[in-house]
Amino acid sequence: MGLPVRFDLGPGQQNDMAPACDLIRGLPAQYVLADRAYDADSLHDVILEQGGEPVIPPRRHRRYQHEYDRIAYKQRWGVESFFAKLKQWRRIATRYDKLAANFLGFIKLAAIMLWLK
Numbered sequence: 001m002g003l004p005v006r007f008d009l010g011p012g013q014q015n016d017m018a019p020a021c022d023l024i025r026g027l028p029a030q031y032v033l034a035d036r037a038y039d040a041d042s043l044h045d046v047i048l049e050q051g052g053e054p055v056i057p058p059r060r061h062r063r064y065q066h067e068y069d070r071i072a073y074k075q076r077w078g079v080e081s082f083f084a085k086l087k088q089w090r091r092i093a094t095r096y097d098k099l100a101a102n103f104l105g106f107i108k109l110a111a112i113m114l115w116l117k
Helices: 020-024 041-049 070-086 100-116
Strands: 031-033 053-055
Touching: 020 041, 031 070, 041 053, 053 070, 070 100
Parallel strands: 031 053
Antiparallel strands: none
16 A cells, blocks of 8 residues: 555646646556645545545535545545655655656656565
8 A cells, every 4th residue: 555556747836736636547446545735626526536435525615515535534644654664765855866757757757666676
């Protein structure tokens, strides 16, 4: 758990929700775990179309506070664990590479190393 399947590098000013639908499209999953920032109808629709269940807590401003599996949500530590493992490589944690292609290449290399462990 906590190993990457797909990732994309976007501009620094872009929020994380923008590429989320494209990243999970075509990846069937029983559950899709995400934090409150990913609570959007578009993401919920993509997850449900693929036969999955969104495990995303509702944002406070929502008029309808939908239910989510609180027990399954506790497994989100796997996502945070991946980012903690990724930051063990100083080159990635400090964004040593200025070119996006080089930075993405080292992220891919680190992900491969994590898959091989």
